[in-house]
Amino acid sequence: xxxxxxxxxxxxxxxxxxxxxxxxxxxxxxxxxxxxxxxxxxxxxxxxxxxxxxxxxxxxxxxxxxxxxxxxxxxxxxxxxxxxxxxxxxxxxxxxxxxxxxxxxxxxxxxxxxxxxxxxxxxxxxxxxxxxxxxxxxxxxxxxxxxxxxxxxxxxxxxxxxxxxxxxxxxxxxxxxxxxxxxxxxxxxxxxxxxxxxxxxxxxxxxxxxxxxxxxxxxxxxxxxxxxxxxxxxxxxxxxxxxxxxxxxxxxxxxxxxxxxxxxxxxxxxxxxxxxxxxxxxxxxxxxxxxxxxxxxxxxxxxxxxxxxxxxxxxxxxxxxxxxx
Amino acid sequence: xxxxxxxxxxxxxxxxxxxxxxxxxxxxxxxxxxxxxxxxxxxxxxxxxxxxxxxxxxxxxxxxxxxxxxxxxxxxxxxxxxxxxxxxxxxxxxxxxxxxxxxxxxxxxxxxxxxxxxxxxxxxxxxxxxxxxxxxxxxxxxxxxxxxxxxxxxxxxxxxxxxxxxxxxxxxxxxxxxxxxxxxxxxxxxxxxxxxxxxxxxxxxxxxxxxxxxxxxxxxxxxxxxxxxxxxxxxxxxxxxxxxxxxxxxxxxxxxxxxxxx
Numbered sequence: 001x002x003x004x005x006x007x008x009x010x011x012x013x014x015x016x017x018x019x020x021x022x023x024x025x026x027x028x029x030x031x032x033x034x035x036x037x038x039x040x041x042x043x044x045x046x047x048x049x050x051x052x053x054x055x056x057x058x059x060x061x062x063x064x065x066x067x068x069x070x071x072x073x074x075x076x077x078x079x080x081x082x083x084x085x086x087x088x089x090x091x092x093x094x095x096x097x098x099x100x101x102x103x104x105x106x107x108x109x110x111x112x113x114x115x116x117x118x119x120x121x122x123x124x125x126x127x128x129x130x131x132x133x134x135x136x137x138x139x140x141x142x143x144x145x146x147x148x149x150x151x152x153x154x155x156x157x158x159x160x161x162x163x164x165x166x167x168x169x170x171x172x173x174x175x176x177x178x179x180x181x182x183x184x185x186x187x188x189x190x191x192x193x194x195x196x197x198x199x200x201x202x203x204x205x206x207x208x209x210x211x212x213x214x215x216x217x218x219x220x221x222x223x224x225x226x227x228x229x230x231x232x233x234x235x236x237x238x239x240x241x242x243x244x245x246x247x248x249x250x251x252x253x254x255x256x257x258x259x260x261x262x263x264x265x266x267x268x269x270x271x272x273x274x275x276x277x278x279x280x281x282x283x284x285x286x287x288x289x290x291x292x293x294x295x296x297x298x299x300x301x302x303x304x305x306x307x308x309x310x311x312x313x314x315x316x317x318x319x320x321x322x323x324x325x
Numbered sequence: 326x327x328x329x330x331x332x333x334x335x336x337x338x339x340x341x342x343x344x345x346x347x348x349x350x351x352x353x354x355x356x357x358x359x360x361x362x363x364x365x366x367x368x369x370x371x372x373x374x375x376x377x378x379x380x381x382x383x384x385x386x387x388x389x390x391x392x393x394x395x396x397x398x399x400x401x402x403x404x405x406x407x408x409x410x411x412x413x414x415x416x417x418x419x420x421x422x423x424x425x426x427x428x429x430x431x432x433x434x435x436x437x438x439x440x441x442x443x444x445x446x447x448x449x450x451x452x453x454x455x456x457x458x459x460x461x462x463x464x465x466x467x468x469x470x471x472x473x474x475x476x477x478x479x480x481x482x483x484x485x486x487x488x489x490x491x492x493x494x495x496x497x498x499x500x501x502x503x504x505x506x507x508x509x510x511x512x513x514x515x516x517x518x519x520x521x522x523x524x525x526x527x528x529x530x531x532x533x534x535x536x537x538x539x540x541x542x543x544x545x546x547x548x549x550x551x552x553x554x555x556x557x558x559x560x561x562x563x564x565x566x567x568x569x570x571x572x573x574x575x576x577x578x579x580x581x582x583x584x585x586x587x
Contacts, residue, residue, distance in 0.1 A: 100473045105350040107457040116547035119455050138342045138452050139357040145551045186469035194532035244512040265585045302562040308569050316573040
Protein backbone atom coordinates (compact mmCIF):
# COMPACT_ATOMS: atom_id res chain seq x y z
CA UNK A 1 0.00 0.00 0.00
CA UNK A 2 1.22 3.49 -0.81
CA UNK A 3 2.36 5.34 2.24
CA UNK A 4 0.09 8.30 2.96
CA UNK A 5 0.72 12.01 3.25
CA UNK A 6 -0.60 13.00 6.66
CA UNK A 7 -1.88 16.48 7.46
CA UNK A 8 -2.27 17.55 11.09
CA UNK A 9 -5.14 20.04 11.23
CA UNK A 10 -4.65 23.12 13.39
CA UNK A 11 -7.51 24.58 15.37
CA UNK A 12 -8.06 27.00 18.19
CA UNK A 13 -11.07 27.42 20.47
CA UNK A 14 -13.23 25.06 18.45
CA UNK A 15 -12.48 26.61 15.07
CA UNK A 16 -10.19 25.42 12.30
CA UNK A 17 -7.32 27.79 11.63
CA UNK A 18 -6.74 29.11 8.10
CA UNK A 19 -3.35 27.34 8.22
CA UNK A 20 -5.24 24.03 7.94
CA UNK A 21 -6.57 24.91 4.46
CA UNK A 22 -3.08 25.89 3.38
CA UNK A 23 -1.65 22.61 4.70
CA UNK A 24 -4.15 20.74 2.57
CA UNK A 25 -3.17 22.88 -0.43
CA UNK A 26 0.46 21.99 0.27
CA UNK A 27 -0.36 18.28 0.60
CA UNK A 28 -2.15 18.36 -2.76
CA UNK A 29 0.92 19.92 -4.35
CA UNK A 30 3.16 17.37 -2.68
CA UNK A 31 0.96 14.62 -4.09
CA UNK A 32 1.90 15.80 -7.59
CA UNK A 33 5.35 14.34 -6.91
CA UNK A 34 4.04 10.93 -5.83
CA UNK A 35 0.61 9.33 -5.95
CA UNK A 36 -0.42 8.88 -2.33
CA UNK A 37 -3.56 9.07 -0.24
CA UNK A 38 -3.89 12.16 1.94
CA UNK A 39 -5.00 11.48 5.50
CA UNK A 40 -6.03 14.38 7.72
CA UNK A 41 -5.70 14.05 11.50
CA UNK A 42 -7.34 16.30 14.05
CA UNK A 43 -6.78 16.08 17.81
CA UNK A 44 -8.99 17.62 20.47
CA UNK A 45 -11.49 16.99 23.22
CA UNK A 46 -14.34 17.30 20.74
CA UNK A 47 -12.98 17.08 17.19
CA UNK A 48 -16.03 15.55 15.49
CA UNK A 49 -17.62 18.69 14.06
CA UNK A 50 -14.35 19.98 12.72
CA UNK A 51 -13.56 16.56 11.25
CA UNK A 52 -16.89 16.67 9.37
CA UNK A 53 -16.14 20.16 8.12
CA UNK A 54 -12.80 19.08 6.67
CA UNK A 55 -14.16 15.85 5.14
CA UNK A 56 -17.04 17.69 3.48
CA UNK A 57 -15.03 20.62 2.25
CA UNK A 58 -12.04 18.70 0.92
CA UNK A 59 -13.28 15.18 0.25
CA UNK A 60 -10.28 13.86 2.17
CA UNK A 61 -10.39 11.14 4.83
CA UNK A 62 -10.18 12.42 8.38
CA UNK A 63 -9.31 10.70 11.63
CA UNK A 64 -10.42 12.59 14.73
CA UNK A 65 -8.66 11.76 17.99
CA UNK A 66 -10.88 12.52 20.93
CA UNK A 67 -8.93 13.01 24.16
CA UNK A 68 -10.64 14.61 27.14
CA UNK A 69 -7.39 16.22 28.33
CA UNK A 70 -7.12 18.15 25.08
CA UNK A 71 -9.58 20.94 25.83
CA UNK A 72 -6.52 23.08 25.19
CA UNK A 73 -3.47 22.38 23.06
CA UNK A 74 -0.89 20.30 24.93
CA UNK A 75 2.43 19.59 23.20
CA UNK A 76 3.23 16.58 25.35
CA UNK A 77 -0.09 14.91 24.52
CA UNK A 78 0.19 15.78 20.83
CA UNK A 79 3.61 14.11 20.64
CA UNK A 80 2.47 11.03 22.60
CA UNK A 81 -0.71 10.46 20.63
CA UNK A 82 0.76 11.24 17.22
CA UNK A 83 3.90 9.15 17.68
CA UNK A 84 1.72 6.07 18.30
CA UNK A 85 -0.78 6.80 15.56
CA UNK A 86 1.83 7.67 12.94
CA UNK A 87 3.84 4.55 13.68
CA UNK A 88 0.66 2.73 12.59
CA UNK A 89 -0.06 4.90 9.52
CA UNK A 90 3.61 4.87 8.42
CA UNK A 91 3.36 8.10 6.39
CA UNK A 92 5.88 9.30 3.82
CA UNK A 93 5.27 12.89 4.89
CA UNK A 94 3.69 14.59 7.88
CA UNK A 95 2.54 18.16 7.16
CA UNK A 96 2.23 20.54 10.11
CA UNK A 97 1.60 24.30 10.16
CA UNK A 98 4.64 26.51 10.71
CA UNK A 99 2.91 28.34 13.55
CA UNK A 100 3.77 28.58 17.26
CA UNK A 101 1.56 25.53 17.84
CA UNK A 102 2.93 23.43 14.98
CA UNK A 103 6.50 24.37 15.84
CA UNK A 104 5.91 23.31 19.42
CA UNK A 105 5.43 19.63 18.60
CA UNK A 106 6.84 19.04 15.09
CA UNK A 107 10.57 18.64 15.94
CA UNK A 108 9.93 16.37 18.92
CA UNK A 109 7.45 14.27 16.96
CA UNK A 110 9.95 13.90 14.12
CA UNK A 111 12.58 12.69 16.56
CA UNK A 112 10.25 10.01 17.90
CA UNK A 113 9.51 8.83 14.36
CA UNK A 114 13.19 8.75 13.42
CA UNK A 115 12.27 11.36 10.82
CA UNK A 116 13.94 14.54 9.68
CA UNK A 117 12.08 17.73 10.51
CA UNK A 118 12.25 20.46 7.87
CA UNK A 119 10.75 23.67 9.20
CA UNK A 120 9.48 26.73 7.33
CA UNK A 121 8.79 25.06 3.97
CA UNK A 122 7.84 27.59 1.28
CA UNK A 123 7.72 25.45 -1.82
CA UNK A 124 8.07 21.87 -3.00
CA UNK A 125 9.20 20.51 -6.34
CA UNK A 126 10.74 17.45 -7.91
CA UNK A 127 14.20 17.54 -9.40
CA UNK A 128 16.01 14.48 -10.82
CA UNK A 129 13.81 12.07 -8.94
CA UNK A 130 14.28 13.84 -5.63
CA UNK A 131 11.55 15.79 -3.83
CA UNK A 132 13.01 19.11 -2.71
CA UNK A 133 11.66 21.44 -0.05
CA UNK A 134 12.64 25.11 -0.13
CA UNK A 135 13.15 27.02 3.11
CA UNK A 136 14.70 30.35 4.07
CA UNK A 137 17.95 31.12 5.84
CA UNK A 138 19.33 34.45 7.05
CA UNK A 139 16.05 36.35 7.18
CA UNK A 140 15.07 35.18 3.73
CA UNK A 141 18.26 36.41 2.06
CA UNK A 142 19.14 32.90 1.00
CA UNK A 143 16.93 29.92 0.23
CA UNK A 144 17.93 26.28 0.46
CA UNK A 145 16.53 23.29 -1.42
CA UNK A 146 16.54 20.37 0.97
CA UNK A 147 16.10 16.69 0.35
CA UNK A 148 14.96 14.44 3.20
CA UNK A 149 17.11 11.37 3.79
CA UNK A 150 14.78 9.60 6.21
CA UNK A 151 11.89 7.31 5.37
CA UNK A 152 9.40 9.73 6.87
CA UNK A 153 9.81 13.51 6.75
CA UNK A 154 8.03 15.93 9.06
CA UNK A 155 7.47 19.30 7.39
CA UNK A 156 6.25 22.57 8.83
CA UNK A 157 4.70 24.70 6.13
CA UNK A 158 4.92 28.47 6.26
CA UNK A 159 1.49 30.12 5.99
CA UNK A 160 0.96 32.38 3.00
CA UNK A 161 2.65 30.27 0.33
CA UNK A 162 -0.03 27.76 -0.65
CA UNK A 163 -3.43 28.93 -1.82
CA UNK A 164 -6.30 26.82 -0.49
CA UNK A 165 -7.88 24.80 -3.30
CA UNK A 166 -11.29 25.60 -4.68
CA UNK A 167 -13.61 23.27 -2.84
CA UNK A 168 -14.98 20.78 -5.34
CA UNK A 169 -14.82 17.29 -3.87
CA UNK A 170 -16.58 14.39 -5.55
CA UNK A 171 -18.02 13.52 -2.15
CA UNK A 172 -17.15 13.80 1.51
CA UNK A 173 -14.19 11.88 2.84
CA UNK A 174 -14.49 9.10 5.39
CA UNK A 175 -14.51 10.08 9.03
CA UNK A 176 -13.25 7.96 11.85
CA UNK A 177 -13.35 9.10 15.47
CA UNK A 178 -11.01 7.36 17.89
CA UNK A 179 -11.22 7.88 21.62
CA UNK A 180 -8.14 7.83 23.80
CA UNK A 181 -8.46 7.59 27.55
CA UNK A 182 -7.16 10.50 29.58
CA UNK A 183 -3.51 10.23 28.71
CA UNK A 184 -1.34 11.90 31.33
CA UNK A 185 1.12 14.60 30.35
CA UNK A 186 4.17 16.11 31.97
CA UNK A 187 2.79 19.55 31.40
CA UNK A 188 -0.61 21.13 31.82
CA UNK A 189 -2.14 24.09 30.08
CA UNK A 190 -4.02 25.81 32.88
CA UNK A 191 -5.73 28.58 30.99
CA UNK A 192 -5.63 30.67 27.87
CA UNK A 193 -5.76 34.40 28.36
CA UNK A 194 -6.63 36.94 25.79
CA UNK A 195 -4.19 39.80 25.81
CA UNK A 196 -6.17 42.90 26.74
CA UNK A 197 -8.05 43.92 23.61
CA UNK A 198 -6.00 46.63 22.04
CA UNK A 199 -7.29 48.71 19.23
CA UNK A 200 -5.25 48.19 16.12
CA UNK A 201 -4.59 51.34 14.17
CA UNK A 202 -3.80 49.44 11.02
CA UNK A 203 -7.33 49.08 9.65
CA UNK A 204 -7.74 52.82 9.21
CA UNK A 205 -4.18 53.53 8.10
CA UNK A 206 -3.48 54.35 4.46
CA UNK A 207 0.23 54.53 5.22
CA UNK A 208 2.21 52.26 7.54
CA UNK A 209 5.76 53.09 8.53
CA UNK A 210 7.43 50.02 9.93
CA UNK A 211 10.57 49.64 12.02
CA UNK A 212 12.92 46.66 12.00
CA UNK A 213 15.99 45.77 13.98
CA UNK A 214 18.04 47.90 11.58
CA UNK A 215 16.88 51.03 13.37
CA UNK A 216 19.63 50.13 15.85
CA UNK A 217 18.16 51.22 19.15
CA UNK A 218 14.81 51.96 20.74
CA UNK A 219 15.52 55.70 20.88
CA UNK A 220 15.59 55.83 17.07
CA UNK A 221 11.87 55.02 17.01
CA UNK A 222 11.31 58.74 17.45
CA UNK A 223 12.48 59.15 13.85
CA UNK A 224 10.01 56.51 12.67
CA UNK A 225 7.13 58.30 14.42
CA UNK A 226 8.28 61.60 12.92
CA UNK A 227 8.31 60.08 9.46
CA UNK A 228 4.82 58.63 9.96
CA UNK A 229 3.71 62.07 11.10
CA UNK A 230 4.24 63.41 7.56
CA UNK A 231 1.31 61.37 6.30
CA UNK A 232 -2.36 61.77 7.11
CA UNK A 233 -3.95 58.48 8.33
CA UNK A 234 -0.68 56.77 9.12
CA UNK A 235 0.40 54.20 11.69
CA UNK A 236 3.69 52.91 13.05
CA UNK A 237 4.36 49.17 12.97
CA UNK A 238 7.26 46.93 13.88
CA UNK A 239 8.87 43.63 12.99
CA UNK A 240 8.60 40.65 15.29
CA UNK A 241 12.02 41.29 16.74
CA UNK A 242 11.31 44.93 17.53
CA UNK A 243 8.09 43.94 19.32
CA UNK A 244 9.62 40.93 21.10
CA UNK A 245 12.40 43.22 22.32
CA UNK A 246 9.72 45.48 23.82
CA UNK A 247 10.64 48.46 21.65
CA UNK A 248 7.07 48.58 20.34
CA UNK A 249 3.82 47.11 21.68
CA UNK A 250 2.87 43.70 20.28
CA UNK A 251 -0.32 45.09 18.79
CA UNK A 252 1.92 46.93 16.33
CA UNK A 253 3.61 43.77 15.08
CA UNK A 254 3.26 42.99 11.39
CA UNK A 255 3.98 39.48 10.13
CA UNK A 256 3.15 35.84 10.44
CA UNK A 257 2.66 36.01 14.20
CA UNK A 258 1.26 39.55 14.09
CA UNK A 259 -1.08 41.54 11.89
CA UNK A 260 -1.48 41.06 8.14
CA UNK A 261 -1.78 44.51 6.56
CA UNK A 262 -2.24 45.91 3.07
CA UNK A 263 -2.02 49.70 3.23
CA UNK A 264 -1.71 51.88 0.12
CA UNK A 265 1.88 52.68 1.12
CA UNK A 266 4.23 50.63 3.31
CA UNK A 267 7.59 52.10 4.28
CA UNK A 268 9.92 49.45 5.69
CA UNK A 269 12.71 51.01 7.73
CA UNK A 270 15.60 48.77 8.76
CA UNK A 271 13.52 45.68 8.01
CA UNK A 272 15.55 42.78 6.71
CA UNK A 273 12.58 41.16 5.00
CA UNK A 274 12.25 37.84 6.77
CA UNK A 275 9.64 35.44 5.50
CA UNK A 276 7.86 36.02 8.78
CA UNK A 277 7.56 39.75 8.06
CA UNK A 278 6.83 39.55 4.31
CA UNK A 279 3.85 37.30 5.04
CA UNK A 280 2.27 40.25 6.84
CA UNK A 281 2.78 43.02 4.29
CA UNK A 282 3.37 41.61 0.83
CA UNK A 283 -0.07 42.73 -0.39
CA UNK A 284 0.64 46.41 0.33
CA UNK A 285 -0.09 48.75 -2.58
CA UNK A 286 3.30 50.43 -2.84
CA UNK A 287 6.38 49.41 -0.87
CA UNK A 288 9.36 51.60 -0.07
CA UNK A 289 12.29 49.93 1.68
CA UNK A 290 15.16 51.67 3.41
CA UNK A 291 18.03 49.50 4.63
CA UNK A 292 21.79 49.95 4.90
CA UNK A 293 22.36 46.42 3.56
CA UNK A 294 22.06 46.45 -0.26
CA UNK A 295 21.36 42.71 -0.24
CA UNK A 296 18.53 42.78 2.32
CA UNK A 297 15.68 40.48 1.26
CA UNK A 298 13.16 43.31 1.70
CA UNK A 299 14.43 44.82 -1.56
CA UNK A 300 13.05 41.81 -3.46
CA UNK A 301 9.55 42.95 -2.63
CA UNK A 302 10.04 46.73 -2.75
CA UNK A 303 8.88 49.14 -5.45
CA UNK A 304 11.49 51.67 -4.39
CA UNK A 305 14.73 50.59 -2.73
CA UNK A 306 16.97 52.96 -0.80
CA UNK A 307 20.32 51.82 0.56
CA UNK A 308 21.04 54.31 3.33
CA UNK A 309 21.59 54.68 7.04
CA UNK A 310 18.18 55.51 8.49
CA UNK A 311 19.64 58.01 10.91
CA UNK A 312 20.84 60.07 7.96
CA UNK A 313 18.10 59.35 5.45
CA UNK A 314 14.95 59.95 7.50
CA UNK A 315 16.09 63.38 8.77
CA UNK A 316 17.04 64.24 5.16
CA UNK A 317 13.57 63.18 3.99
CA UNK A 318 11.81 65.14 6.73
CA UNK A 319 13.95 68.19 5.97
CA UNK A 320 13.26 67.92 2.22
CA UNK A 321 9.54 67.73 2.95
CA UNK A 322 9.68 70.73 5.27
CA UNK A 323 11.37 72.83 2.60
CA UNK A 324 8.76 71.95 0.01
CA UNK A 325 5.78 72.90 2.13
CA UNK B 326 15.06 20.92 46.02
CA UNK B 327 18.74 21.79 46.27
CA UNK B 328 20.42 24.53 44.27
CA UNK B 329 19.06 24.72 40.75
CA UNK B 330 21.21 24.05 37.71
CA UNK B 331 20.28 25.83 34.50
CA UNK B 332 21.79 25.28 31.05
CA UNK B 333 21.42 27.90 28.31
CA UNK B 334 22.03 26.90 24.67
CA UNK B 335 23.82 29.77 22.98
CA UNK B 336 24.39 30.13 19.25
CA UNK B 337 26.88 32.65 17.93
CA UNK B 338 25.61 34.28 14.73
CA UNK B 339 27.25 36.80 12.37
CA UNK B 340 26.71 40.30 13.70
CA UNK B 341 25.48 41.34 10.28
CA UNK B 342 24.27 39.24 7.39
CA UNK B 343 25.42 41.92 4.92
CA UNK B 344 28.39 39.87 3.68
CA UNK B 345 26.73 36.50 3.46
CA UNK B 346 26.95 34.91 0.04
CA UNK B 347 26.33 31.59 -1.59
CA UNK B 348 29.58 29.84 -2.47
CA UNK B 349 30.26 29.43 -6.22
CA UNK B 350 29.41 25.72 -6.07
CA UNK B 351 25.95 26.60 -4.74
CA UNK B 352 26.34 24.02 -1.99
CA UNK B 353 27.45 26.14 0.91
CA UNK B 354 27.09 29.59 2.42
CA UNK B 355 30.13 31.83 2.75
CA UNK B 356 30.30 34.08 5.74
CA UNK B 357 33.03 36.66 6.01
CA UNK B 358 35.39 35.43 8.75
CA UNK B 359 36.03 39.05 9.63
CA UNK B 360 32.37 39.73 10.44
CA UNK B 361 32.22 39.73 14.24
CA UNK B 362 30.01 37.20 15.97
CA UNK B 363 27.33 38.03 18.49
CA UNK B 364 24.90 36.04 20.57
CA UNK B 365 21.71 34.98 18.78
CA UNK B 366 19.22 37.46 20.27
CA UNK B 367 16.68 34.85 21.33
CA UNK B 368 19.47 33.01 23.18
CA UNK B 369 20.38 36.29 24.83
CA UNK B 370 16.78 36.51 26.06
CA UNK B 371 17.07 32.92 27.30
CA UNK B 372 20.24 33.77 29.22
CA UNK B 373 18.55 36.83 30.72
CA UNK B 374 15.68 34.57 31.82
CA UNK B 375 18.20 32.28 33.55
CA UNK B 376 19.87 35.26 35.23
CA UNK B 377 16.49 36.50 36.48
CA UNK B 378 15.86 33.10 38.06
CA UNK B 379 19.25 33.28 39.74
CA UNK B 380 18.44 36.81 40.96
CA UNK B 381 15.47 35.24 42.75
CA UNK B 382 17.31 32.08 43.86
CA UNK B 383 20.98 33.03 44.35
CA UNK B 384 22.09 29.38 44.78
CA UNK B 385 21.30 28.77 41.10
CA UNK B 386 24.20 27.81 38.83
CA UNK B 387 24.08 28.76 35.14
CA UNK B 388 26.01 27.02 32.39
CA UNK B 389 26.17 28.19 28.77
CA UNK B 390 26.81 25.79 25.89
CA UNK B 391 27.74 26.41 22.24
CA UNK B 392 28.54 24.16 19.29
CA UNK B 393 30.92 25.32 16.57
CA UNK B 394 34.46 26.30 15.61
CA UNK B 395 37.02 27.81 17.95
CA UNK B 396 36.13 31.41 17.17
CA UNK B 397 32.69 30.85 18.77
CA UNK B 398 34.47 31.15 22.14
CA UNK B 399 34.11 34.94 22.15
CA UNK B 400 30.35 34.64 22.47
CA UNK B 401 30.55 32.11 25.32
CA UNK B 402 32.92 34.53 27.06
CA UNK B 403 30.28 37.20 26.67
CA UNK B 404 27.78 34.87 28.34
CA UNK B 405 30.17 34.59 31.28
CA UNK B 406 30.45 38.39 31.24
CA UNK B 407 26.68 38.65 31.49
CA UNK B 408 26.81 36.40 34.53
CA UNK B 409 26.85 32.74 33.50
CA UNK B 410 28.96 30.64 35.86
CA UNK B 411 30.40 28.16 33.41
CA UNK B 412 30.91 27.83 29.64
CA UNK B 413 30.94 24.58 27.69
CA UNK B 414 32.23 24.69 24.12
CA UNK B 415 31.55 21.70 21.89
CA UNK B 416 34.33 22.45 19.45
CA UNK B 417 34.05 21.46 15.78
CA UNK B 418 36.95 21.67 13.36
CA UNK B 419 34.77 23.00 10.56
CA UNK B 420 32.94 26.22 9.77
CA UNK B 421 30.32 24.36 7.79
CA UNK B 422 26.63 24.47 8.55
CA UNK B 423 25.37 22.01 11.13
CA UNK B 424 21.81 20.73 10.94
CA UNK B 425 19.73 21.16 14.10
CA UNK B 426 19.65 17.36 14.42
CA UNK B 427 23.45 17.28 14.76
CA UNK B 428 23.70 20.29 17.08
CA UNK B 429 21.00 18.93 19.38
CA UNK B 430 22.47 15.42 19.48
CA UNK B 431 25.86 16.81 20.54
CA UNK B 432 24.42 19.11 23.19
CA UNK B 433 22.36 16.26 24.62
CA UNK B 434 25.36 13.91 24.63
CA UNK B 435 27.51 16.48 26.43
CA UNK B 436 25.03 17.27 29.21
CA UNK B 437 23.16 13.97 29.61
CA UNK B 438 24.82 13.05 32.90
CA UNK B 439 24.93 16.58 34.36
CA UNK B 440 21.35 16.68 35.64
CA UNK B 441 20.32 20.18 34.71
CA UNK B 442 16.96 21.16 36.22
CA UNK B 443 16.15 23.56 33.43
CA UNK B 444 17.48 23.84 29.88
CA UNK B 445 16.76 27.08 28.05
CA UNK B 446 17.29 27.96 24.39
CA UNK B 447 16.16 30.74 22.10
CA UNK B 448 12.96 29.98 20.18
CA UNK B 449 15.09 29.91 17.00
CA UNK B 450 18.39 31.16 15.66
CA UNK B 451 18.46 34.24 13.51
CA UNK B 452 20.55 32.63 10.78
CA UNK B 453 19.12 29.13 10.45
CA UNK B 454 15.54 29.92 11.60
CA UNK B 455 14.93 26.22 12.32
CA UNK B 456 13.48 26.45 15.84
CA UNK B 457 14.47 22.86 16.56
CA UNK B 458 17.48 22.60 18.85
CA UNK B 459 15.58 23.12 22.13
CA UNK B 460 12.76 20.65 21.33
CA UNK B 461 15.24 18.06 20.00
CA UNK B 462 17.50 18.28 23.08
CA UNK B 463 14.34 17.68 25.14
CA UNK B 464 13.58 14.51 23.17
CA UNK B 465 17.13 13.18 23.48
CA UNK B 466 16.95 13.64 27.25
CA UNK B 467 13.27 12.56 27.54
CA UNK B 468 12.28 15.90 29.08
CA UNK B 469 9.03 17.84 28.69
CA UNK B 470 9.37 20.93 26.50
CA UNK B 471 7.46 24.10 25.82
CA UNK B 472 8.32 26.63 23.12
CA UNK B 473 7.75 30.33 22.46
CA UNK B 474 7.87 31.16 26.15
CA UNK B 475 7.67 34.83 27.15
CA UNK B 476 7.69 34.47 30.93
CA UNK B 477 8.91 31.70 33.25
CA UNK B 478 8.64 31.39 37.01
CA UNK B 479 10.13 28.62 39.11
CA UNK B 480 8.48 27.07 42.13
CA UNK B 481 11.50 25.36 43.72
CA UNK B 482 9.55 23.55 46.43
CA UNK B 483 7.38 21.87 43.80
CA UNK B 484 10.16 21.35 41.24
CA UNK B 485 7.90 22.97 38.69
CA UNK B 486 7.90 25.89 36.30
CA UNK B 487 4.95 28.13 35.51
CA UNK B 488 5.31 29.61 32.06
CA UNK B 489 3.44 31.78 29.62
CA UNK B 490 3.67 31.05 25.92
CA UNK B 491 2.19 32.70 22.86
CA UNK B 492 0.05 30.16 20.95
CA UNK B 493 -1.19 32.83 18.53
CA UNK B 494 -1.11 36.59 18.36
CA UNK B 495 -3.12 38.18 21.16
CA UNK B 496 -3.28 35.01 23.26
CA UNK B 497 -1.27 33.72 26.19
CA UNK B 498 -1.30 30.11 27.36
CA UNK B 499 -0.46 29.57 31.01
CA UNK B 500 1.26 26.24 31.56
CA UNK B 501 2.81 24.26 34.33
CA UNK B 502 5.68 21.84 33.71
CA UNK B 503 7.41 19.46 36.04
CA UNK B 504 11.18 19.93 36.22
CA UNK B 505 13.57 19.02 34.74
CA UNK B 506 12.27 20.56 31.52
CA UNK B 507 13.31 22.43 28.38
CA UNK B 508 11.92 25.86 27.49
CA UNK B 509 12.55 27.89 24.36
CA UNK B 510 12.37 31.61 24.91
CA UNK B 511 10.76 34.05 22.52
CA UNK B 512 10.58 37.21 24.60
CA UNK B 513 10.82 38.57 28.05
CA UNK B 514 9.97 41.42 30.31
CA UNK B 515 13.61 42.46 30.73
CA UNK B 516 16.14 43.67 28.23
CA UNK B 517 19.18 41.36 28.35
CA UNK B 518 21.73 42.87 30.73
CA UNK B 519 25.13 44.10 29.62
CA UNK B 520 28.24 42.26 30.78
CA UNK B 521 29.43 43.74 34.07
CA UNK B 522 33.04 44.69 34.70
CA UNK B 523 33.39 42.28 37.61
CA UNK B 524 31.96 39.43 35.53
CA UNK B 525 34.21 40.25 32.58
CA UNK B 526 37.26 40.17 34.86
CA UNK B 527 36.10 36.87 36.33
CA UNK B 528 35.49 35.48 32.83
CA UNK B 529 39.00 36.48 31.76
CA UNK B 530 40.60 34.28 34.33
CA UNK B 531 38.22 31.43 33.72
CA UNK B 532 38.71 28.65 31.18
CA UNK B 533 35.91 27.37 29.06
CA UNK B 534 35.30 23.67 29.17
CA UNK B 535 36.23 22.38 25.72
CA UNK B 536 34.72 19.15 24.43
CA UNK B 537 35.80 17.91 21.01
CA UNK B 538 32.68 17.34 18.95
CA UNK B 539 34.25 14.21 17.47
CA UNK B 540 34.34 12.66 20.95
CA UNK B 541 30.55 12.86 21.10
CA UNK B 542 30.00 10.63 18.09
CA UNK B 543 28.81 11.44 14.60
CA UNK B 544 25.03 12.00 14.55
CA UNK B 545 23.15 11.52 11.31
CA UNK B 546 22.33 14.73 9.44
CA UNK B 547 18.98 13.26 8.21
CA UNK B 548 18.87 15.70 5.29
CA UNK B 549 20.89 16.95 2.38
CA UNK B 550 21.04 20.51 1.14
CA UNK B 551 20.98 20.11 -2.62
CA UNK B 552 21.57 23.79 -3.35
CA UNK B 553 21.39 27.27 -1.95
CA UNK B 554 19.82 30.01 -4.06
CA UNK B 555 18.79 33.65 -3.85
CA UNK B 556 15.09 34.49 -3.69
CA UNK B 557 13.48 35.91 -6.81
CA UNK B 558 12.55 39.53 -7.00
CA UNK B 559 8.78 39.98 -6.70
CA UNK B 560 8.68 43.71 -7.46
CA UNK B 561 10.85 45.99 -9.59
CA UNK B 562 12.58 47.57 -6.59
CA UNK B 563 14.12 50.57 -8.35
CA UNK B 564 17.25 51.55 -6.41
CA UNK B 565 17.57 55.30 -5.93
CA UNK B 566 21.04 56.71 -6.57
CA UNK B 567 23.05 59.66 -5.31
CA UNK B 568 23.54 61.36 -1.96
CA UNK B 569 21.08 60.81 0.90
CA UNK B 570 19.64 64.26 0.20
CA UNK B 571 19.23 63.45 -3.47
CA UNK B 572 17.50 60.16 -2.69
CA UNK B 573 15.22 61.97 -0.23
CA UNK B 574 14.19 64.47 -2.94
CA UNK B 575 13.59 61.65 -5.41
CA UNK B 576 11.47 59.64 -2.97
CA UNK B 577 9.49 62.74 -2.03
CA UNK B 578 8.75 63.40 -5.70
CA UNK B 579 7.48 59.83 -6.21
CA UNK B 580 5.34 59.93 -3.07
CA UNK B 581 3.75 63.18 -4.30
CA UNK B 582 3.20 61.81 -7.80
CA UNK B 583 1.36 58.92 -6.25
CA UNK B 584 -0.60 61.31 -4.01
CA UNK B 585 0.68 59.78 -0.78
CA UNK B 586 1.79 63.27 0.22
CA UNK B 587 0.12 66.59 -0.49
